[in-house]
Amino acid sequence: MNTLSAICAFPLLALLDGLSVGAWIVLTGVATNVACALVGCFLVLRRMSLMGDAISHAVLPGLVVAFLLSGSMGIVPLFVGAAAVGLLTTFLTQTLHQYARVPSDASLGVVFTSLFALGVVLVKKYMAGLHFDVACVYEGALELAPFAQPVAGLPRPLFTTLLVLVVNLVVLVLLWKELKLSAFDASLATTMGFSATAMHYLLMAMVAVTTVASFEAVGSILVVAMLIVPAATAHLLTDRLSVMVVLSAVVGVAAAVVGYEAALFWDTNIAGMMTVAVGAIYGLTVLFSPRYGLISALIHNARMSLRVLREDLLAMLYRVEELGSDKPLTALAARKAVGGGLLARWGLAELVRTRQIVRAGQQLRLTDQGRKAARRLVRSHRLWETYLVEQLGMPLDHVHEPAHRVEHFIDERLRQELEAQIETQGQDPHGREIPE
């Protein structure tokens, strides 16, 4: 171990010599967040986010026992104790659920709260003299991280989290397809020979070890946040697993940097601020994600409504033309007919701008371009009406409304298919011509 750390430390030491306290803190935060994010992606995808919360609480008795057995707070006993408790929690939860028929969320709750209570009692009894404060486990002491005793030239919290980060990364790379498959379809994975149970226990052990490694620095609350939130954020941005893992790591880094700066600015708890930062990033993503965000959906809706409205205007003008009425349509009447208001004005203005309609004083007239577009729409409408009457046997007076709703979504390909399916050509069921 010493030779290894010496080898690793040498180039790093040279690099890190000039780093400020703040940079150490950020580095520690970054290492923690990324380590958690890597594992967290799989937790979130397997709908096991709360296992992260549970394990981060349940490891407490494991820490105490490790301390009692090894007589120190060394890294190795700590990790071993954590992994053991992580596996125990998983095992107890599964057993309660499968054999005692306790619902899965309740069995998780029973196990981790009992273990945590046990841990609290053990801490009080056996570690009262030491400065092991359970509250510190919660909120961490990131501010003190750079001053912790050095291991391999790095402050101990940074060393442990970097170690865990590397381990997580290695496991991810080696077992990528197995993890991916068992996250997506556990039973398929098992039938293919990758025991889903083994993957599950491995994942939980990784969670436990990552959690404990981070306790020293950032406390359990940040860990829980970093296990879940970056992954959930990435989930809103992409549909591909590899991209999701990378994005979640990026979010973790961003949260660490932004959180640190904000904490510095407002002089508050750093780990807490990083949590708030990651929550804010999630919130922003919920709103603005290009594919799944709410604002994007709203914009999309508005665009669609506008499009529907424009097409309705065009179709209405076409029908007026068709009827050969000598009273051309006024702008006011047209707007009213499609529902009035701002949207109608806007739609009309758009049509004029794209030269599909010309305004001659108060009256509206289709241009050639506009007429072509209108014809397409009316064609869709009448084809659909014909289809409804012929193939679906709907009565004549019931087909206009449905066709009016669906016509905007019928594209050229669908029109051709419709044409192929219906028998009467050229005329809709009301006797009107179907435009080409």
Add this chain to the structure above:
Amino acid sequence: MTGLTLSDKVMIGTALLGGMSGVVGSFAVLRGRSLVGDMLAHAALPGVCLAFLLMGNRNLLGLSLGALASGLLAIGAVTLVVRWTRTKEDAAIGIVLSTFFGAGVVLLSIIQKPAIGGNKAGLNSYLFGEPGNMLTGDLVLLAVVAVFVLMAVSLLFKEFKLVCFDADFAQSQGWPTLRLDLAMMAFLAVVTIVGLPIVGVILMAAMIILPAATARFWTNRLHVLLLLAGGFGMAAGILGTKLGQGLPAGASIVLTAAAIFTVSLLFAPRRGIVARLLVEFRLRKRVVCEHLLRSLYELSESQLPQLPTLPLPRIREYRYWQPWLLDRLLSQAAAKGLILQVDQTVQLTPLGLHRAAELTKAHRLWEMYLMQCANIAPDHVDRDADDMEHLLPESLLLELEQQLADEGRLPRVQADVPASPHQLGSVGNRQ
């Protein structure tokens, strides 16, 4: 009220809290929302801190209102996130839980600045509660909330029962399922918030889940479940406080509740593990006895109505037995008057013949049924062969019997049971 010592107050307070949590937690557990209590407990922290910053002192009511507001906001956030995004419910709960709590930690660090005057013990007492500080006013608040919650649950019992069991049916009857659901969550929030200062965060989450999960082992009726859950919660509160002198009170209450849970898990009648193992053991024993009788019948069949004496080696090789098991079974059967065991031979008694004939006939009918009628409804497969007469339509039974008779394999079962030479135990009965 004035005559109560601090420890009396603490005991009453924790008892009230335990009782309330058990009742409200039952609905949460039945709805699959066990961990919402955990979320509420964490998410209340920013509310508590903001209330403190606004009001400047430790006033349980004020802080509780702040916590409640924060908790309800959390519930709202989870509901919205689940409804509007592709984030799933467990992730949403985790996100809200951790980020709200993080915000709370940030606020706490502001409070703990010397200028503001909050003390360092803030987070500790939030995490673990301070039952030792229970004032009379706090007790009154607990009692009021307990009465309110219990009255509400009692009034809305049938509505909650219906919505929990079959929300679609409830909605079709016109019940406002969404609002009833939210009411359930609101009661959960109120109880959680009120309990936080006493037992702290994680431990409040435990009190929501443990008593209800425990009570489930003891009953199949909802109102009994609620009563038991309340009772277990109260017991945990009282015992935990009493037994946990010198230990953090919240933790000892939870450990007491966990102990009650474990005892119930193991020893509850019918649903407990020990009870189920016993039933399985008895079943196996019965099955193995019946195998013996059937083997004896089959060995004797060709010489009926004479009852031949069968040499032991023949029995041993007819079917695989573990030697010690066979000897045990034979002596048990002899004790029940079903066989006569003389030296190394075994002979069925008339009573034994009757029972063995019944068993063999049922078994053969069952075999025949399985072979012929392949598309049985799945619910019939795990029934006892003895039940078959009751399961199958009369016509089918007669048909199968006829087929067996044609093959010469239909055992004759006498109408009158021969007298037993001894007092009989429960031969071949279930339970």
Add this chain to the structure above:
Amino acid sequence: MSTVAFEIHDMTVAYHRRPVLWDIDLEVPEGKLVGIVGPNGAGKTTLIKAALGLLPLASGKVEIYGKPYAEQRRLVGYVPQRESVDWDFPVTVRDVVLMGTYGRLGWFRRPGRAEREIADHCLQQVGMASLAKRQIRQLSGGQQQRVFLARALAQDARLYFLDEPFSGVDAATEAAIIELLHTLRTSGKTVLVVHHDIQTVREYFDHVILLNMRLIASGPVETTFTSENLHKTYGGRLTILDEAAEAIRQREPNP
């Protein structure tokens, strides 16, 4: 001219913005036993749920005895699919049947002796009286179905909707249920049943509704249950409807 118990006007129902039922328009006269038939995914359960107000309508309306469903809840009984419920819930058979009386009781009132007697009577009608105190987890599939049926009987409605009451149920239970439904019909009730077995349609029902994302036909069994209509119903999905549905799902504004 018999009274119209149930009427649907131009109803379209969408699931996650994708239309699954297109422009359904039908009428069911009072006192008929009606089978709703169609392949998997045809929208049969959707039809019932939309009629009961459990799903929002993208367009159109549903009327029970001439008025909207919300005003006529007392007249409607519902037997949902068995899978929709957690059978591990701590209630007994009688508890479940009593739930049928809750609508009549209104807020806060507990079921009393009168309601318990109704529940016992309904249990008797379905042949489950001896199992009244049993916990529902211990029931077989057929027994579970009967309990749901008894619950609907306790609603004492005029119009009943049953969703796949015969799936996973043994022959004896199926016969018992059909007999019960015939009794209901004789006493003037209207019963609509989502049914999956076309072999028994002629035997069981007077009317039939043939559905496959849209209404193929609806009316008396003799005239409607023809091989031509069956061919249209079961002859595969209309790909055009599927494609249009997909196009709408992708581009329509959110509700």
